[in-house]
Amino acid sequence: MSIDIKAVTKDYNGFSALKAVDIHIQNGELLALLGPSGCGKTTLLRIISGLLEPSSGEIWFDGVDVTKWETQKRQTAMVFQNYALFPHMSVEENVGYGLKIKRMPKADIQKRIDEVLEMVELSGMNDRSIQSLSGGQKQRAALARALITEPKILLFDEPLSNLDEKLRVAMRQEIRRIQQRIGITSIYVTHDQREAMAIADKIAVMNHGEILQYDRPETVYHTPSNAFTADFMGHVNILQLSHLSPATAFYRKLMQAHAFSGKSHLLLPPNEILLTDASTAADITNTIFATVSSRELLGNVVRYRLSLGETVLYADCLYRVSLSLYELGQTVAIDFSPNGIHLF
Numbered sequence: 563m564s565i566d567i568k569a570v571t572k573d574y575n576g577f578s579a580l581k582a583v584d585i586h587i588q589n590g591e592l593l594a595l596l597g598p599s600g601c602g603k604t605t606l607l608r609i610i611s612g613l614l615e616p617s618s619g620e621i622w623f624d625g626v627d628v629t630k631w632e633t634q635k636r637q638t639a640m641v642f643q644n645y646a647l648f649p650h651m652s653v654e655e656n657v658g659y660g661l662k663i664k665r666m667p668k669a670d671i672q673k674r675i676d677e678v679l680e681m682v683e684l685s686g687m688n689d690r691s692i693q694s695l696s697g698g699q700k701q702r703a704a705l706a707r708a709l710i711t712e713p714k715i716l717l718f719d720e721p722l723s724n725l726d727e728k729l730r731v732a733m734r735q736e737i738r739r740i741q742q743r744i745g746i747t748s749i750y751v752t753h754d755q756r757e758a759m760a761i762a763d764k765i766a767v768m769n770h771g772e773i774l775q776y777d778r779p780e781t782v783y784h785t786p787s788n789a790f791t792a793d794f795m796g797h798v799n800i801l802q803l804s805h806l807s808p809a810t811a812f813y814r815k816l817m818q819a820h821a822f823s824g825k826s827h828l829l830l831p832p833n834e835i836l837l838t839d840a841s842t843a844a845d846i847t848n849t850i851f852a853t854v855s856s857r858e859l860l861g862n863v864v865r866y867r868l869s870l871g872e873t874v875l876y877a878d879c880l881y882r883v884s885l886s887l888y889e890l891g892q893t894v895a896i897d898f899s900p901n902g903i904h905l906f
């Protein structure tokens with residue numbers, strides 16, 4: 563089912579939580595709604611599910627205006643961070659609850675329970691109490707309970723925030739696998755940019771109730787359209803063009819490669835920067851010199867903090883046992899390919 567969010571706003575007593583949000587999600591796509599705490603992610607999810615009315619704007623499913631439809635009719639299902647499971651019930655009772663209240667025949671319910679438990683790899687856990695499950699198993703049970711009613715749309719509200727890092731990575735792959743297998747249109751709220759990139763067909767970056775960029779994960783990551791997105795996607799080396807000093811070799815090199823007009827920032831990822839020993843530089847006038855002001859070992863990469871006068875840049879070098887590291891205070895020469903720069 564496709565979703566169209568058309569100029570949706572939400573005001574809470576004069577506070578504007580959503581400001582004219584427009585998004586189109588194709589049938590079967592998973593959209594990650596990515597943004598910091600308080601940016602309006604949950605508000606938007608609740609409006610899509612029908613739990614909350616927008617102040618203005620419309621929600622369309624498959625070309626039909628559902629803005630006035632009540633929650634049940636919309637056939638969405640939510641998966642929450644805190645699982646929202648009934649603690650005193652067994653796995654089976656929790657998962658089958660949605661069908662029981664629809665008064666479906668017992669035998670049919672049992673069949674569906676077993677099907678969805680298999681789908682989330684909880685087969686045979688029917689009679690276990692919810693309290694006895696691990697965090698990951700609870701989230702699987704919550705997902706099974708959402709899937710059993712055969713919703714047309716799945717809405718995930720930070721589903722993995724309560725799990726430790728390793729389990730989060732495993733569970734997000736699991737959610738993606740199940741989502742693709744069923745081909746269900748999904749919206750996945752998260753404030754973790756790695757989770758969004760790993761799981762989504764499209765990412766919508768939100769801040770202060772506005773969608774700042776909406777595109778494929780690789781596009782949002784490699785070519786952010788604004789400084790907030792660049793920063794939120796985890797980038798360093800986001801430089802404001804007006805803060806660069808024109809009388810430097812660095813600036814000349816940037817100018818040769820790119821037209822600055824209409825742009826305010828540049829992004830030069832640390833892995834695009836090549837460092838060499840300054841003493842080997844042949845063309846002194848055009849060499850970009852920098853001083854190592856700190857360094858950090860990040861697993862197989864060494865991240866150097868470099869000072870180029872007022873400008874600070876980070877450069878990543880692959881760590882090899884056979885290579886010696888640059889020392890603090892050492893002068894190095896930096897180079898980069900013009901293609902490695904993104905201006906916005």
Ligand SMILES: Nc1ncnc2c1ncn2[C@@H]1O[C@H](COP(=O)(O)OP(=O)(O)OP(=O)(O)O)[C@@H](O)[C@H]1O
Binds near residue numbers: 575577598602603604
């Ligand atoms: N019922 C309400 N009355 C007034 N303000 C509200 C209400 N619900 C939400 N807000 C405000 O609207 C803004 C968006 O809230 P929302 O819960 O959608 O954010 P979020 O992005 O989901 O945040 P988080 O990641 O912390 O859950 C916040 O500033 C919040 O304080």
